[in-house]
Amino acid sequence: MMTVSLVTVGVAVTVAAVTLVVLGWFAQPGRARFPVYGWVGLAMMLAGELLVFRQVEPLFTYFTPWQWTGYILAVDAAVFSLRGKSLLRSDRRQFAGMALLSIPLWLIFEGYNLHLKNWVYHGPAMGLLEESLARAWAYATIIPALLESADLLAALGWAKNLSARGWRWFLGVQRGMIGVGMLFLVVPLFLPQGLAVYLFALVWLGFVFLLEPTNYRRGHDSLLRDLEGNRGQRIYCLFAAGLLCGFLWEFWNYWAGARWEYIFPVAQDWKMFAMPLPGYLGFPPFAIECFALFNFCYGELGRLVRKH
Numbered sequence: 001m002m003t004v005s006l007v008t009v010g011v012a013v014t015v016a017a018v019t020l021v022v023l024g025w026f027a028q029p030g031r032a033r034f035p036v037y038g039w040v041g042l043a044m045m046l047a048g049e050l051l052v053f054r055q056v057e058p059l060f061t062y063f064t065p066w067q068w069t070g071y072i073l074a075v076d077a078a079v080f081s082l083r084g085k086s087l088l089r090s091d092r093r094q095f096a097g098m099a100l101l102s103i104p105l106w107l108i109f110e111g112y113n114l115h116l117k118n119w120v121y122h123g124p125a126m127g128l129l130e131e132s133l134a135r136a137w138a139y140a141t142i143i144p145a146l147l148e149s150a151d152l153l154a155a156l157g158w159a160k161n162l163s164a165r166g167w168r169w170f171l172g173v174q175r176g177m178i179g180v181g182m183l184f185l186v187v188p189l190f191l192p193q194g195l196a197v198y199l200f201a202l203v204w205l206g207f208v209f210l211l212e213p214t215n216y217r218r219g220h221d222s223l224l225r226d227l228e229g230n231r232g233q234r235i236y237c238l239f240a241a242g243l244l245c246g247f248l249w250e251f252w253n254y255w256a257g258a259r260w261e262y263i264f265p266v267a268q269d270w271k272m273f274a275m276p277l278p279g280y281l282g283f284p285p286f287a288i289e290c291f292a293l294f295n296f297c298y299g300e301l302g303r304l305v306r307k308h
Contacts, residue, residue: 007254010272014247021244024156031081035089038077044070052255060257061124062134067252068141075148082155087148095144097298102143103136105293109203116188116264118200123258134258143294146287149241150234159236164227167235171227174213181210197264204282204289211292220299223291235288242287243280250275 025031048067051059059066073088076095080086087095113119126134153159170177184206188199215222226234250273253259260274267276 006270006272006277010247010251010254014251017244017247021152021156024158025078025082025152028082028156032084034081035077037088038074038081041070041073041075041077045074048252055257057257062137062258063256064249064252064259065134065138065141067248068138068145071248072141072144072148075145075152079148079151079155082152087144087151094298097301098144098147098294099140101294101297102141102290103139105290105297106139106142108293112188112200112203115193116196116200116203117193118197118264119260119262121258121260123256143290145245146238146241146290147294149245150237150287150291153237153240153244154233158240159233162232162236163230164232164235165230167232168227168230170212171224174216174224177209177213181206181208184209198266200264201282204285207289208285208292211296215292215295215299218299218303221295223288238287238291239284242283242285245287246275246280246283 045067048059048063048070052063076086076088080089087098184202188196188202191199212222212224214220216224223235223238226232254273262271262275262279264276264279267278270277272280
């Protein structure tokens with residue numbers, strides 16, 4: 001009974017969050033024409049919602065990456081209509097970098113999960129090639145979804161006037177941040193699995209502490225530079241984007257033919273979709289972490305290209 005109740009709450013929260021964003025878009029003055037590819041994205045999501053409950057294949061199995069592909073197209077189109085520029089329209093190389101780098105970067109977390117065992121996958125049996133392609137498609141949507149969502153929230157004016165004053169002390173402890181980040185990333189790997197299973201929160205934070213100071217010092221895009229200019233909007237938009245995407249991930253995953261389930265031994269009787277309630281606290285820092293990981297890899301690859 002509790003599971004049904006929490007699923008209902010989850011659906012309500014997810015629908016309310018999406019509705020709030022959509023209404024915010026309609027409320028913006030001077031919108032440009034919504035690009036055609038955005039309508040394609042919306043059509044993909046609508047078709048997915050209609051067909052998943054009929055378990056129509058192959059969409060039922062590939063429902064999650066299908067929905068996220070449509071979502072990314074629609075969100076990018078919404079950003080373009082508000083700003084006159086967007087990642088997909090104005091910086092396709094960076095967009096492609098996000099999608100391609102998202103695959104190996106997510107595999108880092110899959111590697112941690114081999115030891116920490118926080119989630120498992122369920123779905124139909126697939127051949128190695130089919131499963132690899134399905135996972136690559138799904139993983140390729142993770143970072144674009146988060147960063148496009150943050151772009152949309154910023155374009156809507158969310159957190160526009162919020163300062164970063166409460167976060168600026170991080171500027172003075174950058175060496176300490178790197179040390180803490182290394183500690184957070186190493187400790188879970190060397191503890192017994194029975195203890196490590198409780199420590200995935202350290203992994204969600206470790207790359208933030210390790211890479212944000214590194215990005216700042218090496219001239220890559222960094223939130224620490226936002227703090228230096230007392231600009232808080234992007235930080236708060238990333239937090240909100242993480243939470244928005246978190247609810248959508250769990251919402252779409254719950255009905256998908258190929259899906260994941262969280263098995264870490266915390267609040268398993270209090271699941272909203274397949275995620276125990278405390279797990280939703282991990283999505284905001286995860287968005288910051290993906291931002292830091294992407295900008296480090298993209299920035300370093302850019303350096304290599306320029307050298308050659």
